[in-house]
Amino acid sequence: MDVDTLLKTLSETKRCEIVRLVWNEEKTASEIASHFPSVTRSAISQHLGVLRRSGLVSERREGTRRMYCVNHTEVARLRDFLDSFWINSLEKLRDLAESSETLKGQS
Amino acid sequence: MDVDTLLKTLSETKRCEIVRLVWNEEKTASEIASHFPSVTRSAISQHLGVLRRSGLVSERREGTRRMYCVNHTEVARLRDFLDSFWINSLEKLRDLAESSETLKGQS
DNA sequence: TCTATCTGTAAGTTGACACTTACGTAAGTA
DNA sequence: TACTTACGTAAGTGTCAACTTACAGATAGA
Numbered sequence: 533m534d535v536d537t538l539l540k541t542l543s544e545t546k547r548c549e550i551v552r553l554v555w556n557e558e559k560t561a562s563e564i565a566s567h568f569p570s571v572t573r574s575a576i577s578q579h580l581g582v583l584r585r586s587g588l589v590s591e592r593r594e595g596t597r598r599m600y601c602v603n604h605t606e607v608a609r610l611r612d613f614l615d616s617f618w619i620n621s622l623e624k625l626r627d628l629a630e631s632s633e634t635l636k637g638q639s
Numbered sequence: 640m641d642v643d644t645l646l647k648t649l650s651e652t653k654r655c656e657i658v659r660l661v662w663n664e665e666k667t668a669s670e671i672a673s674h675f676p677s678v679t680r681s682a683i684s685q686h687l688g689v690l691r692r693s694g695l696v697s698e699r700r701e702g703t704r705r706m707y708c709v710n711h712t713e714v715a716r717l718r719d720f721l722d723s724f725w726i727n728s729l730e731k732l733r734d735l736a737e738s739s740e741t742l743k744g745q746s
Numbered sequence: 747t748c749t750a751t752c753t754g755t756a757a758g759t760t761g762a763c764a765c766t767t768a769c770g771t772a773a774g775t776a
Numbered sequence: 777t778a779c780t781t782a783c784g785t786a787a788g789t790g791t792c793a794a795c796t797t798a799c800a801g802a803t804a805g806a
Contacts, residue, residue: 543650
């Protein structure tokens, strides 16, 4: 999935929290929903659908349960994008500072 | 501004692009708007308002012009948050792997 | 088979927001 | 002073998404 979609998916507070919840260990949909008493189980199920379709979480069925866990590959892709975002920008800043020094030396 | 707001502000593609545009050098509102021929200048002005209120960009007036540039402090805050997000998660993963090794050793 | 449990989904509502048009304002310029 | 430039903002519109309620399907147990 493209990085824009990943970013938008995680900009929703509850979805960001869900990713944290299932980072270390699988959790069932009910377990996840019980962490959000302010909204219905259905709302969380729909958030899980968004996370599933964007590839950020994976689903595994076990009887009537559905176990969710983070898809580390997709998260890593997002991390790489953001890292390069910062790094490229900082490199440009450094280049700018260097050329500024050059100008100083010429004057 | 809280990190949630920063994340949501940047999840809008055009605003993310604006931040890149004014990362290295100041640009006027018109210069920024001219990079987005598909929408009106007014729309970009409103995006600049969102970025300004979230603290991600700073504004400086020069005659009728308004010069915009990135507020590196706020961007750094967001970066730190995301870094700790990954790092904490990776640390937990490592701990999990270690305890799994311990269990192997016991069996 | 009947029932309870766990879950996703369809339908409808509401609020947020990205956008356009129209207008207002402040600072240069003839 | 009049005009232009550069910009923000108010008002209105359409779209999208987060939410609720209601329902359907699949599995486990009596």
